[in-house]
Amino acid sequence: MHTLAQLKSGALLGVTKLSLSENLSEFPMEILTLADSLEILDLSNNQLNTLPKELKQLTQLKIIFASNNHFEVLPSVLGECENLEMIGFKTNQIKQVPAESLPKNLRWLILTDNNIETLPESLGHRPRLQKLALAGNQLTRLPQSMANLVNLELVRISANQLTECPTQLLDLPKLAWFAFAGNPFCKNEQHIDSVPAVPSASFTLQEQLGQGASGVISKATWIENPLALPSEVAVKMFKGSITSDGYPEDELNACLQAGNHNSLVKNLAQVNEEDCLALIMALIPSHFRNLGLPPNFDTCTRDTFPQGFVLTKQQVTHIVQQMQDVFEHLHNNHVCHGDLYAHNTLFDQDANIIFGDFGAASMYQMLTTDQQAKIKQIEQRALDYFVEDLKSICVN
DSSP: OBOHHHHHHTTTTTOSEEEBOSOOSSOOGGGGGGTTTOOEEEOOSSOOOOOOGGGGGOTTOOEEEOOSSOOSBOOGGGGGOTTOOEEEOOSSOOOBOOGGGSOTTOOEEEOOSSOOOOOOGGGGGOTTOOEEEOOSSOOSOOOGGGGGOTTOOEEEOOSSOOOSOOHHHHTOSSOOEEEOOSSGGGOOOSOOOSSOBOOGGGEEEEEEEEEOSSEEEEEEEESSOTTOOOSEEEEEEEOSSOOSSSOHHHHHHHHHHHOOOTTBOOEEEEEEETTEEEEEEOOOOTTOEESOBOOOTTTTTSOBOOTTOOEEHHHHHHHHHHHHHHHHHHHHTTEEOSOOOGGGEEEOTTOOEEEOOOTTOEEOTTSOHHHHHHHHHHHHHHHHHHHHHHHTTEEO
8 A cells, every 4th residue: 555645746757556544535646646657556445526627647557446436427538549449437326337438458347235226238249348237236237238248257247126037138158157136127026944043142252263255254163052053153244235346145045055065065053033144054164265266357257276376186086076066056046156166175185075165156947948058058168268277277
């Protein structure tokens, strides 16, 4: 993180990345002095609601973040930034997305958690677009032009007001990671009770084990153990009313509908109270570790791996066989995981896997037979990419 004082003093001349979070209500025009070098600009967590027309002078700018500000309109000047590829305006109050606000080279657009009701047809005329995050808006329809997005690979449209399945997306040739829960067209009226409910007062949280977009996972011990479950368990406490992938209750229901499988995190019980939503799971043995790392700015949608990390052909074969079985199990239960990745997979020295993180999962039994088949085909592409990524680090 940089400071405004550093910027004004000239100490940041030549930087390629600038991060400013100082409760700014106006765009610091001194940023323009970095025009020859600045590639990444992060103005998140301020009080901004406009960007100046001079922003287009930042001719090297590739990425801009302005999450947690007060924008009501996506600034049109963004479309004039000749090298801009990635836009992240999560958690503002954006209602309007002007056609001219979308740069020609757009590759990655994040507008999660805003108030957008419609999107311009120009969105479908951004052929480089690979990643599109629109969860938590007020969208009632998507542009028909999106059928032209031949390079689109990841889409998040959960927690909107879409009344019909957006069929213009279902035949996209590269779409592989698709989250759509929490819309009227796929509304699930019933809470799933495949595991029993327990009161939140029956356990005590211990140390934190992990944290994601939708909640915090902690070890827990029982005060009262009404179901004679293991003495130590893992509890995911869902947070907030919406996440980057959708509603917490949709994630919980998808987990429960998926049921149990040897290679899935095992569900034991649930908490479904007015002010507390949680999933109680079996503890994962400590010798399991992450199979991959999330995508970065360069890979966009594809997993990354630690430098020097390799797997043997035998390990890859065993991992792939298990994931193929998990894939069939999920889709037999009409659950699209939406985030089938190595970074959501744990493995041990014998290449046994445990797959989890249902934050982007969607249930789809309410769709037509043809739509269901296409949803499965989309996630099959994610499985194919998963296999490709593992082969890229395979030796002998």
